[in-house]
Amino acid sequence: MNIVLLGPPGVGKGTQAKILSTIYQIPQISTGDMLRSAVNAGTPLGLQAKAQMQAGGLVSDDVVIGLIRERLRAEDARNGFILDGFPRTVAQAETLDRMLAESQQQLDAVLHLTAPDEEIVRRLSGRALCTRCGAIFHQSSNPPRQAGVCDVCGDSVVRREDDSPEIIRERLRVYAQQTAPLVQYYAGRSGYASVSAVESPDSVQATLLRLLGRGRDG
Numbered sequence: 205m206n207i208v209l210l211g212p213p214g215v216g217k218g219t220q221a222k223i224l225s226t227i228y229q230i231p232q233i234s235t236g237d238m239l240r241s242a243v244n245a246g247t248p249l250g251l252q253a254k255a256q257m258q259a260g261g262l263v264s265d266d267v268v269i270g271l272i273r274e275r276l277r278a279e280d281a282r283n284g285f286i287l288d289g290f291p292r293t294v295a296q297a298e299t300l301d302r303m304l305a306e307s308q309q310q311l312d313a314v315l316h317l318t319a320p321d322e323e324i325v326r327r328l329s330g331r332a333l334c335t336r337c338g339a340i341f342h343q344s345s346n347p348p349r350q351a352g353v354c355d356v357c358g359d360s361v362v363r364r365e366d367d368s369p370e371i372i373r374e375r376l377r378v379y380a381q382q383t384a385p386l387v388q389y390y391a392g393r394s395g396y397a398s399v400s401a402v403e404s405p406d407s408v409q410a411t412l413l414r415l416l417g418r419g420r421d422g
């Protein structure tokens with residue numbers, strides 16, 4: 205099952221990707237996570253990406269496409285994958301289609317998660333992540349049992365630097381300008397569905413699974 209999760213920052217792509225990854229036993233591939241690891245490790249690629257990420261802009265298509273090309277070749281992605289945060293531009297989407305076609309593959313589902321901007325801002329403003337396993341928390345709706353400590357692996361739970369009010373506004377602007385056109389790009393295809401992500405993660409998950417089940421049965 206080859207899945208793309210599309211939608212603005214903070215809409216719940218990461219949360220849903222983790223659940224789907226467990227259910228379908230296919231990897232969650234988050235370009236944001238990959239880039240953050242590169243930044244933390246201080247690799248040349250990380251150094252190149254850091255400034256754009258801190259400012260809430262997009263890292264160049266070439267860099268991100270290079271990362272994805274390599275990641276999709278890995279053994280664990282042979283039976284499928286969940287792309288979370290990629291593609292983010294029409295050029296990335298076109299390259300993805302070409303890459304998949306080269307290996308006689310295609311996307312089975314493009315699930316577009318939506319929520320109003322006020323809800324996105326509320327979620328991102330309270331969001332915190334585990335530095336090791338990536339578990340996602342929210343200071344009011346889903347706080348870790350012990351402040352600052354991950355329920356799943358016990359490592360530290362911290363705010364993301366780019367989850368500050370000013371950068372959140374910029375990320376939403378960039379989304380509207382560069383990523384929202386992907387809705388048009390994918391909308392006519394079989395496997396595309398737009399899903400409101402305002403309800404609880406469990407309810408959104410149930411909707412996604414229903415859509416994917418339908419997709420699989422044809």
Ligand code: AMP
Nearest residue numbers: 235236256257261262263268289290292
């Ligand atoms: P995310 O964790 O998906 O919110 O991504 C964090 C940041 O990484 C974004 O604000 C971008 O700067 C960068 N990034 C992640 N994925 C992409 C992508 N597909 N294209 C360009 N930049 C990306």
